[in-house]
Amino acid sequence: MSASLHIFENGTALAEGLADAVSAKLAAAIEARGAASIAVSGGTTPKAFFQALSRREIDWTKVTVTLVDERLVPPENERSNHGLVAANLLQNKAAAARFLPLYHAAATAEDAAATASRSMAAIGTPFDVVILGMGTDGHTASFFPGGTRLKEAIDPATPRGVITMEADGAGETRLTFTFSSLEDAGLLVLHIEGDGKKEVLARAEAPGDEAEMPIRAMLRRATSPLQIYWAP
Numbered sequence: 001m002s003a004s005l006h007i008f009e010n011g012t013a014l015a016e017g018l019a020d021a022v023s024a025k026l027a028a029a030i031e032a033r034g035a036a037s038i039a040v041s042g043g044t045t046p047k048a049f050f051q052a053l054s055r056r057e058i059d060w061t062k063v064t065v066t067l068v069d070e071r072l073v074p075p076e077n078e079r080s081n082h083g084l085v086a087a088n089l090l091q092n093k094a095a096a097a098r099f100l101p102l103y104h105a106a107a108t109a110e111d112a113a114a115t116a117s118r119s120m121a122a123i124g125t126p127f128d129v130v131i132l133g134m135g136t137d138g139h140t141a142s143f144f145p146g147g148t149r150l151k152e153a154i155d156p157a158t159p160r161g162v163i164t165m166e167a168d169g170a171g172e173t174r175l176t177f178t179f180s181s182l183e184d185a186g187l188l189v190l191h192i193e194g195d196g197k198k199e200v201l202a203r204a205e206a207p208g209d210e211a212e213m214p215i216r217a218m219l220r221r222a223t224s225p226l227q228i229y230w231a232p
């Protein structure tokens with residue numbers, strides 16, 4: 001599927017424009033099925049978007065929020081994506097949403113991934129909305145170049161669910177949804193800001209190995225059209 005590029009004047013306009021598109025998609029899912037789901041990314045980019053989305057007037061009691069990926073740390077750790085989402089998205093109107101964590105205080109990372117996969121299976125798939133970020137190394141979710149389980153994570157034959165990942169530069173062990181869990185979302189978004197990320201995107205769009213820039217898996221093979229939201 002080909003990608004579409006949505007360009008905004010600045011970060012504020014981007015946050016508001018993306019919150020409009022996402023809340024419309026969630027509202028449509030609630031209208032159609034009585035429930036909606038969204039998986040979001042961590043990092044620095046989504047903060048303003050989370051705050052804008054938290055104020056949108058939809059029936060948040062029917063929305064399940066989860067994470068595309070997470071670090072193996074408890075929510076009170078400053079590097080926790082759960083902590084970021086709790087502080088910025090699960091506020092205002094969106095405080096009524098249900099949040100499903102990927103991190104569980106389990107004995108091992110594998111146990112945490114298995115627990116997360118089970119609780120995710122209960123919400124049903126595909127997700128209505130998936131918001132991806134992208135690192136300057138071309139990673140998305142926790143699909144890191146050189147990641148221990150990168151091949152498995154981006155293999156379309158790997159079933160839906162959460163797996164563990166370790167990589168140089170990733171810091172902690174990660175928990176990440178697999179490619180197959182994310183690529184068919186009702187609304188599949190790549191949310192990036194700045195000229196640097198635009199250059200990374202241009203490199204990713206050029207021919208080359210997916211293992212070198214794993215965002216290529218989404219750009220090339222996602223069955224849902226990738227909606228790229230960008231501002232300088």
Ligand SMILES: O=C(O)[C@H](O)[C@@H](O)[C@H](O)[C@H](O)COP(=O)(O)O
Nearest residue numbers: 041042043044045133134135141
């Ligand atoms: O950090 C995370 O939780 C995500 O794993 C990661 O994929 C993130 O979306 C990118 O690294 C972009 O991060 P920035 O928005 O900070 O550039």
